[in-house]
Amino acid sequence: MPLLVVADASRVRQFLDLPVRLYQDHPNWISPLDQDIESVFDPAKNPNLTQGEAIRWILTDAQGIVIGRVAAFINASTAHIDPTLPTGGMGFFECIDEQDAANELFEACRRWLAERGMAAMDGPINFGERDRFWGLLVAGFTEPNYGMLYHPEYYRRLFEGYGFQTYFKQYTCYRAVAAPLHASFARSAERYARELPDFRFAHANRSKPEQLARDFHHVYNLAWANHTGINPMTLEKARDIVAQMKPVLDDRLLWFAYHNDQPVAFFMSLPELNQIFKHVGRKFGLPQKLRFLWERYRFNRRQPKRMFGVIYGVVPEFQGQGVDVAMLVHAQRALLAAGYTDIEMNWIGDFNPRMLAVIRSIGARIHKTHVTYRKLFDPARPFERSPIIK
Structure with missing residues (x-):
């Protein structure tokens, strides 16, 4: 399965087009705007590229048909929050339901990040702020809100099958106005x-x-x-x-x-x-x-x-x-x-019990769940969840 770096316009188009084919039988999927995805990888629009670094790949089968895609990145402002565990990111993952194909994409990210001194990777996340393209949808497969991603249910199996562990959950909550x-x-x-x-x-x-x-x-x-x-x-x-x-x-x-x-x-x-x-x-x-x-x-x-x-x-x-x-x-x-008539409140982390208490107090309920995973490159290192906000 050839893994190709996205380095020209034709491969950018293949990177952007893959989800259209993967989600053709998912009526609740709403595509992000192409320009919103591309702005993440545009140095003129994403200031994280001035000090950080990013790369994208597409994965093809023997016939040259694209069957997966992924990006890896190092955000200079967040990579060394824990100096003992330099952490990069991966995101914009899309793949057919095949563990070997997913592993090939995940391994490409791990190798690239490890070569640059990272000891772990979080994903799927955005190369930038947390307010969009962050987390894997694992429950509540309804239409996504703007800036949030929809995923098929089998992606969870692919991530966990590779060895990703839940770092934190983020909830979208609903109430009638x-x-x-x-x-x-x-x-x-x-x-x-x-x-x-x-x-x-x-x-x-x-x-x-x-x-x-x-x-x-x-x-x-x-x-x-x-x-x-x-x-x-x-x-x-x-x-x-x-x-x-x-x-x-x-x-x-x-x-x-x-x-x-x-x-x-x-x-x-x-x-x-x-x-x-x-x-x-x-x-x-x-x-x-x-x-x-x-x-x-x-x-x-x-x-x-x-x-x-x-x-x-x-x-x-x-x-x-x-x-x-x-x-x-x-x-x-x-x-x-x-x-x-309806309100959905995005991005309430399970590490923020105060905010979850506020949500309960106004009569809202959890409607969707996304997971941010972490993969430690040293399997002997003890895994720790995201710290709770006191």
């Missing part, structure tokens, strides 16, 4: 309105992108940047995120809590874009952009209407004080008025 919140939530919101005038709750204003970027940047860095595997965000990066969201942003889905006009919590969501992109396709040229505008118009006027939670955070000083609960009460009213 109209489902009642616990009565204590309303009491908390009333208390803030009655007794704590220094607090206010408001959704974003798309006409003020600089304020949105600054508020997001402030809460994100205080709430999340000290967690393992998550880097502080620059203000410029926050501005870029807001600019990228602008074409699909719905102000009523981005909520902040303020204390003396300083942002202290946020709950940020977007319209579920795959409910639009599944009608548009993989490419995003001019015809597809026009189709996107039409499908977005239809999405905004139909039900059920799904949104997905992108990120939630409270600065440490205000955690456990109910400020986020009061914020959610205000947000629910706006979401219902905007016609949203």
Whole structure:
């Protein structure tokens, strides 16, 4: 089975085309945009390539038909978090249901990473932030949200058959927007309105992108940047995120809590874009952009209407004080008025019991499960799960 480096346009096309054939009998599969995949491997669009390194392969059978693909990469900002266990990554794995073929792809990643000083690899992950293309779907084989991957059930067997072990699980949770919140939530919101005038709750204003970027940047860095595997965000990066969201942003889905006009919590969501992109396709040229505008118009006027939670955070000083609960009460009213019926909240790690408790408190349930695996190159080394956030 020849293993070929993806180094020219024809092999890029083979790399991108393989899933179309593998998933032709999977009605819930929604293809990522080609440009979203390619941006991961474009030095002009992925800053991790300035100090890190990446490689891609396709695997063919004796007749030259592509039967698998994979990428391996070293992210300089995360590879040495544990100096005793330099860890690279692998991702964008797709393969026929054949263990030997999968092993060939996994071994290519292991060899390449080991030659560069790595002692383990995590996968399937993204060469960049955790907010997309991260983890293997192992439960809840429904339509994927934008930026999340769908996989066939046999992939789990291929990963574990090679020797990958579960490093952590990440959950996508669901609730109906109209489902009642616990009565204590309303009491908390009333208390803030009655007794704590220094607090206010408001959704974003798309006409003020600089304020949105600054508020997001402030809460994100205080709430999340000290967690393992998550880097502080620059203000410029926050501005870029807001600019990228602008074409699909719905102000009523981005909520902040303020204390003396300083942002202290946020709950940020977007319209579920795959409910639009599944009608548009993989490419995003001019015809597809026009189709996107039409499908977005239809999405905004139909039900059920799904949104997905992108990120939630409270600065440490205000955690456990109910400020986020009061914020959610205000947000629910706006979401219902905007016609949203369902929400899926992405990427809640099993290493974050506090966040899982919040999810349970609002009546959400686990809807999908992705697994991030780790493969130790030294089989004698004891395996350890991702540490729990205290």
